[in-house]
Amino acid sequence: MTTGALDYHERTKHSPSSVREGGHGLDFDNKPTPYKEYTDLPKKTLADRIRPPRQPALAAIAEPTPDGDPRRECRPDLETVTTLCYYAAGVTKEIEKRGRSLRFRAAATTGALYHVDLYVVCGDLDGPGDETGEPSRDLAAGVYHFDPRTLSLDVLREGDHRGALANASAHEGVADAPLTIVTTSTWWRNAWKYGDRTFRHAFWDSGTTVANLLAVAHALDYRAEVVTGFADRPVADLLGVDPEHEAPLELVPIGAGDTVSGSDPASTADEIESIDPDTAPLSPNEKRFPLIHEAWSAGALDDGSAADAWRASKPVGTIGTRGPGDGERVALEPVDRETASGRPVHETIRRRGSCREYEREPISFRKLSTVLDRAVRGVPMDVRRAGERGESSNARAEDAGAEPPLSFVDPYLLVNGVDGLEPGTYHYQPADGELERLRAGELRSEAGHLALDQRLGADAAVCIYFLTDLEAVVDALGDRGYRAAQLEAALTAGRLYLGTYAHRDLGGTGLTFYDDVVADCFAPRAAGQTPMFLYTMGRPA
Structure with missing residues (x-):
């Protein structure tokens, strides 16, 4: 038996009622070890x-x-x-x-x-x-x-x-x-x-x-x-x-x-x-949780020929994303390579954490701009396919060739504490390096509610959501497309983590969310889309 991606996603959505009714205590005596331990294999000590x-x-x-x-x-x-x-x-x-x-x-x-x-x-x-x-x-x-x-x-x-x-x-x-x-x-x-x-x-x-x-x-x-x-x-x-x-x-x-x-x-x-x-x-x-294995099986491929055909099935361009509208645009102001933080990647990874408390103090627009500019450029995935090169005034789009910055997911921002950036909701247009304003006004209580009513969401300076039109993705790429959309969102969020912790005074963490409530927050632009990942950024307490 298999459970398709759309059915799996729908059955595992969080809502205020599902979280309220589905809570269960954790059996710490039965908590699994976080390591895989082989009992009889030789080991090779690393350098x-x-x-x-x-x-x-x-x-x-x-x-x-x-x-x-x-x-x-x-x-x-x-x-x-x-x-x-x-x-x-x-x-x-x-x-x-x-x-x-x-x-x-x-x-x-x-x-x-x-x-x-x-x-x-x-x-x-x-x-x-x-x-x-x-x-x-x-x-x-x-x-x-x-x-x-x-x-x-x-x-x-x-x-x-x-x-x-x-x-x-x-x-x-x-x-x-x-x-x-x-x-x-x-x-x-x-x-x-x-x-x-x-x-x-x-x-x-x-x-x-x-x-x-x-x-x-x-x-x-x-x-x-x-x-x-x-x-x-x-x-x-x-x-x-x-x-x-x-x-x-x-x-x-x-x-x-x-x-x-x-x-x-x-x-x-x-x-x-x-x-x-x-x-x-x-x-x-x-x-055992049979639904997990069923969802995995639904997207499984039989052999290399099937894998090659699956990759080739993706239409040129993006799937599951929404085009820009006519809202007011705010250009990002990232710092250049010479003046950007020089914290090495090894120090950044060792410093990285998952922030457990934010101060309600604003963060720098230039630092937010720099993190977005560096992290949201697209990832080298086999299923991405280039479209025709179009006219663009953005140097980063030209540097990336004909590939769009993201193939399957749209970044949306809920801003509550960024110097020089009006609070509200935004749709990020990475190919242009601009934020398109969707709705103005401080939305801290809404940000907390979207994040499973967690205070971290309300206190964060900015919440970054990645949404996709999952029906369009599955229609184009089958059930395995679900994996690609989830992965593109998470891999980009992983780069946001590293970009955040490259700065001394920034912290970040991923949070869970009420699926449909998130989509409603960014409607009508996000109509038909569903969230894949939520990453928050702010000034750590």
């Missing part, structure tokens, strides 16, 4: 020294293409793998609270439940030469699981299995990459608290994780992009996971120039030898 990516965060997140620096020798090594995994999903801070040690990861995740895992699929990665000038074998070809507890890799398979990913995706970037990082979600680790909404959270939380991953890869000048079209079960079989418990979400190929031979998009999952490594139980009583 002792992490290579901090020193490019400014605001520059790293502004990269909308997968290209990297063509002058760089695109050969990642073990140190590269260490840096990528650590700054995407590693433990970056530890706090003692009431006698307990709380460990926080590099990327924001719903409820700090950390249900997203990283797997590394690579060919032989050679390190620097030894005394004889011969390269040393840093990391042998294989399939590995990243263990953030111990900063090590669990060895799942030996040998070069990149061809399996190339077959499953039929994607040139995957076939040409020395390594690919695969993200997964273990449903129960999030569903313990959030139930059926976990399928949404899988893309929210993998999106913020992949935002870090892309920023670090681009800061190190490696080619990197996000591949959303692939045959699901062959990838799950390669990793040795059962999609009813843990399923693959995205492929992120890193680097270029190491094409794997013998790939065939028509190959079947039967060619992948099955593995079923033992893992420690997540909790005493793991519960």
Whole structure:
């Protein structure tokens, strides 16, 4: 049985009545561990020294293409793998609270439940030469699981299995990459608290994780992009996971120039030898939520040929977005590269948190402008397709080529505390670098109500919502289009996190929302649209 994306989304919407009637206590004795622990696999300790990516965060997140620096020798090594995994999903801070040690990861995740895992699929990665000038074998070809507890890799398979990913995706970037990082979600680790909404959270939380991953890869000048079209079960079989418990979400190929031979998009999952490594139980009583697996199954693809056809099915241009109207326009005022915050991406990731309290003090319009300007430029996803280049007075649109800044989602702002910007609601036009005013007036109580009646929403200087016309997306891309729209919103929000924390006096966090009430707030412009993500920004208390 499968549940289509539209039905799933409708059944998992929050409303004031559903939240009021659906509350349940949490069984902390049955809370799942936030780590996957293999009981009998060898480990590969990662490099002792992490290579901090020193490019400014605001520059790293502004990269909308997968290209990297063509002058760089695109050969990642073990140190590269260490840096990528650590700054995407590693433990970056530890706090003692009431006698307990709380460990926080590099990327924001719903409820700090950390249900997203990283797997590394690579060919032989050679390190620097030894005394004889011969390269040393840093990391042998294989399939590995990243263990953030111990900063090590669990060895799942030996040998070069990149061809399996190339077959499953039929994607040139995957076939040409020395390594690919695969993200997964273990449903129960999030569903313990959030139930059926976990399928949404899988893309929210993998999106913020992949935002870090892309920023670090681009800061190190490696080619990197996000591949959303692939045959699901062959990838799950390669990793040795059962999609009813843990399923693959995205492929992120890193680097270029190491094409794997013998790939065939028509190959079947039967060619992948099955593995079923033992893992420690997540909790005493793991519960199942059939709706999650049904929604996942509805968007699954059978083989690489199906993945290639799915990508090609997207019409040119945008889907699910709304064009501008005739409202008053306010041009953003971002600072230039020379005067922008120079906080390196590694310091920004370590500093990042999820703000738990805002002061009701205004933030700078220039800083808001800079964060929006750098973060909302589009992300390198395989399903994005360029339209015809049109006339534009905006240099950023020209720099990005013919691709629109966003393909599936519209950014809307609810402003309550920005110096020089009148309170009210706005529709952000990223291709033009302008905010179009929809409604004027302070809306703090409304902002709090939209955010599940949380004070953080009311106190934030600005709430940024990403909405899409989900029916249009599913009509064009099928049920798998739901994943792409959720991911584009979350990945862009992940870049907003990094842009926010690149500034000393800004803080931010993602919040849950009442779905239909959000759409009503931005009507009539948002008629027929539904929210995918809510990110808030302000001055932290």
